[in-house]
Amino acid sequence: MEFKEAKNKFVQTWGALGSQWGINKTMAQIHALLMVSNEAVSMEDIMDELQISRGNASMNLRALMDWGIVYKEYKAGERKEFFTAEKDLDELAVKISRERSKREIKPALKILKEVSSIAVKDSAEEKHFVEQTSKLYDFVLKADNMLDKITEFNENWLGKLVLKIMK
Amino acid sequence: MEFKEAKNKFVQTWGALGSQWGINKTMAQIHALLMVSNEAVSMEDIMDELQISRGNASMNLRALMDWGIVYKEYKAGERKEFFTAEKDLDELAVKISRERSKREIKPALKILKEVSSIAVKDSAEEKHFVEQTSKLYDFVLKADNMLDKITEFNENWLGKLVLKIMK
DNA sequence: TTAAACTTTCAAAAATAATTGAAAGTTTAT
DNA sequence: ATAAACTTTCAATTATTTTTGAAAGTTTAA
Numbered sequence: 290m291e292f293k294e295a296k297n298k299f300v301q302t303w304g305a306l307g308s309q310w311g312i313n314k315t316m317a318q319i320h321a322l323l324m325v326s327n328e329a330v331s332m333e334d335i336m337d338e339l340q341i342s343r344g345n346a347s348m349n350l351r352a353l354m355d356w357g358i359v360y361k362e363y364k365a366g367e368r369k370e371f372f373t374a375e376k377d378l379d380e381l382a383v384k385i386s387r388e389r390s391k392r393e394i395k396p397a398l399k400i401l402k403e404v405s406s407i408a409v410k411d412s413a414e415e416k417h418f419v420e421q422t423s424k425l426y427d428f429v430l431k432a433d434n435m436l437d438k439i440t441e442f443n444e445n446w447l448g449k450l451v452l453k454i455m456k
Numbered sequence: 457m458e459f460k461e462a463k464n465k466f467v468q469t470w471g472a473l474g475s476q477w478g479i480n481k482t483m484a485q486i487h488a489l490l491m492v493s494n495e496a497v498s499m500e501d502i503m504d505e506l507q508i509s510r511g512n513a514s515m516n517l518r519a520l521m522d523w524g525i526v527y528k529e530y531k532a533g534e535r536k537e538f539f540t541a542e543k544d545l546d547e548l549a550v551k552i553s554r555e556r557s558k559r560e561i562k563p564a565l566k567i568l569k570e571v572s573s574i575a576v577k578d579s580a581e582e583k584h585f586v587e588q589t590s591k592l593y594d595f596v597l598k599a600d601n602m603l604d605k606i607t608e609f610n611e612n613w614l615g616k617l618v619l620k621i622m623k
Numbered sequence: 624t625t626a627a628a629c630t631t632t633c634a635a636a637a638a639t640a641a642t643t644g645a646a647a648g649t650t651t652a653t
Numbered sequence: 654a655t656a657a658a659c660t661t662t663c664a665a666t667t668a669t670t671t672t673t674g675a676a677a678g679t680t681t682a683a
Contacts, residue, residue, distance in 0.1 A: 292582050295571040299589060302567045309560050311478045313671070324592070327584035332630080342673045347631055368628055368681070376588065378595040393476050400469045404462040415459050417494035421543065422466060425491070428545040480641065499660080509643045514661055535651070535658055 299325060300339070315341055316349040320359065320374055329362045329371030357384045386436045394433045401426040466492060467506070482508055483516040487526065487541055496529040496538030524551045553603045561600045568593040 290298075300321045307317025318339055323330060330338075336346050350372060353359035358381055362371040375381050405422035409415035457465075467488045474484025485506055490497060497505075503513050517539060520526035525548055529538040542548045572589035576582035 290570070290574050292574060292576060292585065295574045295589075296585060298567060299571045299585075302564060302571075306560060306564050309478045311476045315671080325585045325588045327581050343630080344632075344674065345672050348672090351631085370630080378591060382595075382599075393473060397469055397473050400465060403457070404466045404469075407457050407459060407462045409459060414494050418459065418463060418466075418492045421492045422462075424545060428549075432549075482641075510660080511644065511662075512642050515642090518661085537660080 296325060313349065313352075315339065315345055316352055319346070319349050320353055323359060323372055323374035324376060326373075329364070329373045331369050331371050333369070335372070356388050390433055390436065394429065398426065398429055398433070401429065463492060480516065480519075482506065482512055483519055486513070486516050487520055490526060490539055490541035491543060493540075496531070496540045498536050498538050500536070502539070523555050557600055557603065561596065565593065565596055565600070568596065 300318050303321035303324075304314040304318035307320075308314045319335055322335065322338060332343070332346050332350065335341075335350075336343060339346075350359060353374075354361065358375045360373050360375070362373055364371055375384065401422055405419055405426050407419065409419055467485050470488035470491075471481040471485035474487075475481045486502055489502065489505060499510070499513050499517065502508075502517075503510060506513075517526060520541075521528065525542045527540050527542070529540055531538055542551065568589055572586055572593050574586065576586055
């Protein structure tokens with residue numbers, strides 16, 4: 290396999306993986322492309338390599354920047370904008386999990402808290418509902434915190450120790 | 457908020473969360489419904505509560521069973537089938553991560569290994585590609601293994617210790 | 624200013640994914 | 654064997670999401 294083919298395969302695979310995890314394909318593809326580019330890429334080149342429209346490129350680049358995992362760059366003497374991806378994978382993981390937590394987990398937790406706090410009659414059905422949603426609240430909260438801690442600690446000795454123990 | 461409203465809110469929220477994570481809305485809703493039901497539910501009742509067609513219910517129940525997080529049950533004297541969800545949340549997490557790993561992460565790893573193993577000329581561009589995809593391979597592999605270990609250990613003392621340390 | 628070079632926006636179109644419902648399939652009771 | 658009770662399948666429909674492209678917006682240079 291030669292370079293161009295490999296690069297394309299990577300971009301396609303990353304795009305497919307993205308859609309399986311609720312991230313739009315083009316967004317994941319642009320990110321993949323920038324991840325493996327050794328220098329900043331212009332919108333023109335992104336459009337060209339991925340065969341997408343200007344509007345699509347613009348919107349998904351904006352989304353990636355909102356996630357904090359793609360940055361704009363300016364080159365001296367050049368009028369147009371260039372883009373690079375966060376390439377430190379630990380940093381990338383931290384940003385993605387922070388963002389998903391903020392956008393999706395935290396709001397879900399709020400609802401879980403609400404629905405698990407209703408006053409119930411003593412029917413088995415209602416009791417079970419409260420019990421189960423309470424457990425779910427605790428579980429999701431714990432998992433959410435754990436992700437925080439893992440990403441926070443994974444560069445220091447404690448994280449490394451934990452990883453070692455778990456291996 | 458009274459029970460029925462809370463239950464509906466929970467099912468809707470879980471469904472929305474599902475779609476944000478690449479799981480179809482109805483599938484997540486059925487799962488939510490079964491999670492908070494204290495007894496097995498018939499297909500008829502699922503169709504009724506979620507206002508969905510028979511075909512939809514059938515297909516998504518099959519998918520949930522394929523994931524190993526919903527079970528069929530038979531009641532004595534009853535002709536029709538009833539369904540229950542895995543209600544132990546640790547067990548649920550284990551099954552979901554095993555399944556996503558098998559279906560999505562493992563195939564992605566295979567591709568990552570492939571594309572990171574190409575022979576490259578000594579252009580900076582190609583070198584960077586190989587370096588970056590290799591790092592990504594290592595990272596994803598480590599994360600995948602870690603999930604395994606966390607889910608595997610989270611019911612025993614070591615897991616509890618780790619959780620405590622991380623708190 | 625003005626105009627060229629570039630980016631963003633968003634309504635319409637296209638692509639993709641989910642859902643329906645009725646026919647086909649299966650199981651059980653008689 | 655037959656029919657009733659139930660489930661599965663899948664082509665067609667519907668809903669949702671993504672993408673396009675051209676007009677509007679912005680910035681920079683002269």
